[in-house]
Amino acid sequence: MWPRIEDYALIGDQQTAALVGRDGSVDWLCLPRFDSAACFARLLGDEDNGHWRIAPKDADGPCTRRAYRHDTLVLDTEWDTPEGSVRVTDLMPQRDRAPDLVRIVEGLSGRVTLRSTLRLRFDHGAVVPWMRRSDGHRVAVAGPDSAWLRSEPPVRTWGEDFGTHAEFEVAEGESVAFVLTWHPSHEPRPPLIDPYEALEHSVTDWRAWAARCRYSGPHRDLVVRSLITLKALTYAPTGGIVAAPTTSLPEELGGVRNWDYRYCWLRDSTLTLGALLAAGYQEEAEAWRDWLVRAVAGNPADLQIMYGLAGERRLPEYELPWLPGFAGSAPVRIGNDAVLQRQLDVYGEVMDTLALARRSGLSPKPHIWSMQRALLEFLREAWREPDEGLWEVRGGRRHFVHSKVMVWVAADRAVRTLEEEPELSGDLAGWRELRDEVHREVCEKGYDPRRNTFTQSYGSRELDAALLLIPRVGFLPPDDPRVVGTIDAVRAELGEGGLVCRYSTDTAAVDGLPGGEGTFLVCSFWLADALHMTGRTKEAEELFEHLVGLANDVGLLAEEYLVDDGTGAGRQLGNFPQAFSHIGLVNTALALYGDEGAG
Structure with a gap:
C-alpha cells in the first residue's frame, strides 16, 4: 500500500531536504545537495531502496499526531500506545562542515519500546554500503559516500537483512538522540554536533527568521x-x-x-x-x-x-x-x-x-x-x-x-x-x-x-x-x-x-x-x-x-x-x-x- 504524497513532511538544512512520513520513516534524502543521489529512496521504490524508521515497536501504521514546532522546520511526531506516549523530533540543523540528520526520541508518559530500522542505499537506492563499527558509531561506506550513525546515550545496534537495527525503551522524561552524518568517504569524519544544542538553536533561529x-x-x-x-x-x-x-x-x-x-x-x-x-x-x-x-x-x-x-x-x-x-x-x-x-x-x-x-x-x-x-x-x-x-x-x-x-x-x-x-x-x-x-x-x-x-x-x-x-x-x-x-x-x-x-x-x-x-x-x-x-x-x-x-x-x-x-x-x-x-x-x-x- 503506497502512502499519499501529502503523508509527508519536510525537514532540511537549506542545502538539502528529507521527507518524513506519518509512520516515522524518512523515505527521501539526497546528500549532500538537493540534486545529489538519494541515500533514502523508498519514496520511489520500497524499503530496500533506503529508509530510516523510528517508531514504537508494534506500531504498523501512521502516528497519532504530528506538527511542526510553531514557526520552525522542526517536526514532532507522536504516538499514543497502550504502554504510554512517545515523541520523535526530526530536524536537519544548518550545517557547519557536513549534513546531519537528527532524530530525538522522548518519552512523554509510561514506558514505550521503540525500534529503529536504518537501511542506507546510496546512488538512488541502488548501492548497499559496507558497514563497520568505529568509535561507538555504525559507519557505512560505498564508493564516494560515507555515513556515520551514533546515539546519545548509546543504544545497542545490530545488523540484519542489510539494515542496522536498534530496540530500546524510553520512559517519561527520558530521551535518546540519533545523529546520522554524511561526508565524502575519502575525508575524515567531521566534528560531532550536540543534538540537543542543535535542536535548541534550530528552534531559536527559525522563529527569529519567521518573526x-x-x-x-x-x-x-x-x-x-x-x-x-x-x-x-x-x-x-x-x-x-x-x-x-x-x-x-x-x-x-x-x-x-x-x-x-x-x-x-x-x-x-x-x-x-x-x-x-x-x-x-x-x-x-x-x-x-x-x-x-x-x-x-x-x-x-x-x-x-x-x-x-x-x-x-x-x-x-x-x-x-x-x-x-x-x-x-x-x-x-x-x-x-x-x-x-x-x-x-x-x-x-x-x-x-x-x-x-x-x-x-x-x-x-x-x-x-x-x-x-x-x-x-x-x-x-x-x-x-x-x-x-x-x-x-x-x-x-x-x-x-x-x-x-x-x-x-x-x-x-x-x-x-x-x-x-x-x-x-x-x-x-x-x-x-x-x-x-x-x-x-x-x-x-x-x-x-x-x-x-x-x-x-x-x-x-x-x-x-x-x-x-x-x-x-x-x-x-x-x-x-x-x-x-x-x-x-x-x-x-x-x-x-x-x-x-x-x-x-x-x-x-x-x-x-x-x-x-x-x-x-x-x-x-x-x-x-x-x-x-x-x-x-x-x-x-x-x-x-x-x-x-x-x-x-x-x-x-x-x-x-x-x-x-x-x-x-x-x-x-x-x-x-x-x-x-x-x-x-x-x-x-x-x-x-x-x-x-x-x-
Whole structure:
C-alpha cells in the first residue's frame, strides 16, 4: 500500500531536504545537495531502496499526531500506545562542515519500546554500503559516500537483512538522540554536533527568521509556513531556490509525467522575488536576484529555462530502471531535458525580475543593465520564432501567447526603466516600437473574438491558465473585456472542482505525452488573483479558502491536486513540496489581505 504524497513532511538544512512520513520513516534524502543521489529512496521504490524508521515497536501504521514546532522546520511526531506516549523530533540543523540528520526520541508518559530500522542505499537506492563499527558509531561506506550513525546515550545496534537495527525503551522524561552524518568517504569524519544544542538553536533561529514576516492577515500561519518552505528550498551557498526537493513524483498516478524538479526555474523568478520582498525578506530576495544574474550571464541566445543550484547549465536526463516509481509511476527520471528547450517567456521573467529589484531598492549592480540591453537586442528578432512555452510541452514548438506576452513584458520593463532613469543608455524609441508591435500581433493573432478569449497559441482553440497573468503583468488592464472574457473562458474550460488545470491534455498534439494530470495549484491561485483584480473579490476569497484547505496537516502543498481519485476523495500530485504552489499562496494572501495584514 503506497502512502499519499501529502503523508509527508519536510525537514532540511537549506542545502538539502528529507521527507518524513506519518509512520516515522524518512523515505527521501539526497546528500549532500538537493540534486545529489538519494541515500533514502523508498519514496520511489520500497524499503530496500533506503529508509530510516523510528517508531514504537508494534506500531504498523501512521502516528497519532504530528506538527511542526510553531514557526520552525522542526517536526514532532507522536504516538499514543497502550504502554504510554512517545515523541520523535526530526530536524536537519544548518550545517557547519557536513549534513546531519537528527532524530530525538522522548518519552512523554509510561514506558514505550521503540525500534529503529536504518537501511542506507546510496546512488538512488541502488548501492548497499559496507558497514563497520568505529568509535561507538555504525559507519557505512560505498564508493564516494560515507555515513556515520551514533546515539546519545548509546543504544545497542545490530545488523540484519542489510539494515542496522536498534530496540530500546524510553520512559517519561527520558530521551535518546540519533545523529546520522554524511561526508565524502575519502575525508575524515567531521566534528560531532550536540543534538540537543542543535535542536535548541534550530528552534531559536527559525522563529527569529519567521518573526520578520510582515504579513499578519488571515491564514498567517500558512503564509509563514509557505515562506519557511521557500527558505528550506533555498540552496544557501548560492541563493538559488529549487522548484521542489524531489524527482518523479507523478502528475498522474501510474502515468509517465514524472520529472526531476531539483533545479531552479526562471519562470518562478518574478513571483518569487515579489513574495519575498512583500513579506519582508529583502536579504533572501537579494540572494535570489544575485543567483539569477550569475546564472543567466553569457550569450542571450543561450538563456535557459532552468539551471542547477549554482547556475550549472548541463542537466542531462536519464532514467533509473531499478526504481518502480511512486505508486508504480515509471519512469523515474534524473536530470531534465527541458533544459534544452527554447522558451521566450523567460526573457520577460528576467527583465521583470530585475525591474522589480531595481524599483524595490535592492543594492544596485551597474553591470546588470548592460546584460538587460543585450537581452532586448536579442529579442528584436527572436521574438518572432515559435517556442515550447511556459509548461515545457514536448509536442513541438508553437507561437504560444503567454510567451509573446512575456516578450512584451521584457520590452515594457526596459522602456519604463529608461523613462524613469534617463541617464541610462538604451534604444528607447526602438524598444517602444518592439513593445507596440508585439502587443498588436498578440491581440490580432492570439485572441479569438468569437469566444472573447485569448488562446494558448496563435490560431488554436485550446486555452492556457497562464493567460490569467495578462492583467497581472500589465499587458491589458483588468477591466478590459478581453481580460474578463479570458478569465471566464479559462474558468469554464479548464476548471475542475473549482480549481484550474494548466491546459487541456485531451490531445497529444498539445504536449506529446499520453495520459492526464491533476489541477495545477499555482494556476488556481492565479485565478483567485485575476478574480480579485477584476472586482470579484468575494469569489477570489472563496477560492483562496478552498485552496488553503488543500494543504496537508502540516501546511504543505504539492504541484497539483487530483479532485477525485476514483473514490470521491481528492489527493495531492506532483513533486512535493512545490515552491511554485507556496509562492502562489503567499502572493494571493498578500493581494487579498496585504493592506489589512501588513505588520
